[in-house]
């Protein structure tokens with residue numbers, strides 16, 4: 001009998017101790033920015049979207065007639081700390097004379113547009129110059145000598161035109177020529193890996209010397225990421241260049257993932273409460289983690305997946321173009337969720353003490 005009493009009492013003593021240890025560990029590492037909840041904050045959004053003249057139509061939800069605006073008012077609250085509010089002037093000073101480049105698909109474009117809007121709204125009087133050279137869009141702040149660029153490259157590895165047709169080459173990464181000498185790189189790829197039919201931009205897939213009509217797409221994704229990782233490991237000097245990987249950005253086409261069988265993102269006006277997504281993580285996120293874990297150069301995972309999964313309310317849905325057409329549950333309205341991705345980028349820079357000089 002007494003042994004039962006003893007083990008009971010040691011258990012009650014252990015629980016608060018365990019909690020203390022968990023809190024201590026989280027703080028000792030700085031704070032896990034990526035686990036938290038969304039809270040309404042009247043001081044959001046970070047900028048007035050109608051005062052940001054270069055937001056593209058597909059992200060301009062309010063202009064396209066989206067009637068609700070609560071989705072612009074959420075702040076991401078990590079469990080054990082608060083994110084510092086984005087200070088655009090401080091960001092520009094840290095990057096004076098430097099270049100930043102997002103590389104990837106339209107989710108990179110989403111984050112790039114968010115960052116340029118945040119920065120422009122912090123220094124509305126400062127000149128800016130938006131130009132394009134081939135696949136690279138360049139947003140420059142001449143007064144700060146800062147360039148914020150976007151290289152559209154949906155697979156990171158190459159698609160080459162050959163005699164047999166367009167070949168997706170999992171071992172070839174010639175597009176990397178554009179990434180040399182950039183001070184901060186933020187990569188992403190995933191959304192195009194599952195494309196089939198008329199919007200699939202290749203006819204064959206090549207691994208090593210082998211050319212095939214198709215293969216397991218998750219495996220293809222992993223091989224391409226590994227090619228990219230090798231490029232980073234052998235070409236990036238971590239003393240000169242910071243490298244981020246923007247984690248998998250989730251879509252909300254399937255309400256079963258959040259227990260609303262027939263729903264999509266259309267008509268959603270609130271995030272999911274709490275910190276966990278009922279549908280669990282997308283399988284591609286595990287592939288990203290595995291590849292990053294095996295790299296020599298430390299790449300920071302901007303782990304936007306879980307926090308964005310909670311934001312079923314953040315997509316353009318039928319407000320991605322003029323006049324309620326389509327249903328885009330894959331991109332994000334601006335102002336909106338990608339602003340938080342940039343706040344996390346900023347918080348990571350500050351926590352690593354990066355002055356960039």
Ligand SMILES: *[C@@H]1O[C@H](CO)[C@@H](O)[C@H](O)[C@H]1NC(C)=O
Pocket residue numbers: 048049050051
């Ligand atoms: C946002 O900007 C537009 C255009 O400059 C302006 O008309 C509007 O009043 C602004 N809204 C807020 C809330 O500041």
Ligand SMILES: *[C@@H]1O[C@H](CO)[C@@H](O)[C@H](O)[C@H]1NC(C)=O
Pocket residue numbers: 129130131138140142
């Ligand atoms: C804008 O940038 C382009 C090239 O990126 C340059 O040729 C042009 O002179 C710039 N314009 C201004 C006004 O700074």
Ligand SMILES: *[C@@H]1O[C@H](CO)[C@@H](O)[C@H](O)[C@H]1NC(C)=O
Pocket residue numbers: 259278
């Ligand atoms: C979703 O539904 C399942 C099965 O009906 C239930 O076990 C689970 O608790 C629900 N989750 C949420 C977040 O409502």
Ligand SMILES: *[C@@H]1O[C@H](CO)[C@@H](O)[C@H](O)[C@H]1NC(C)=O
Pocket residue numbers: 273
């Ligand atoms: C989420 O929490 C808010 C505030 O506590 C509450 O008003 C809302 O009904 C909750 N939503 C769901 C789906 O539980």
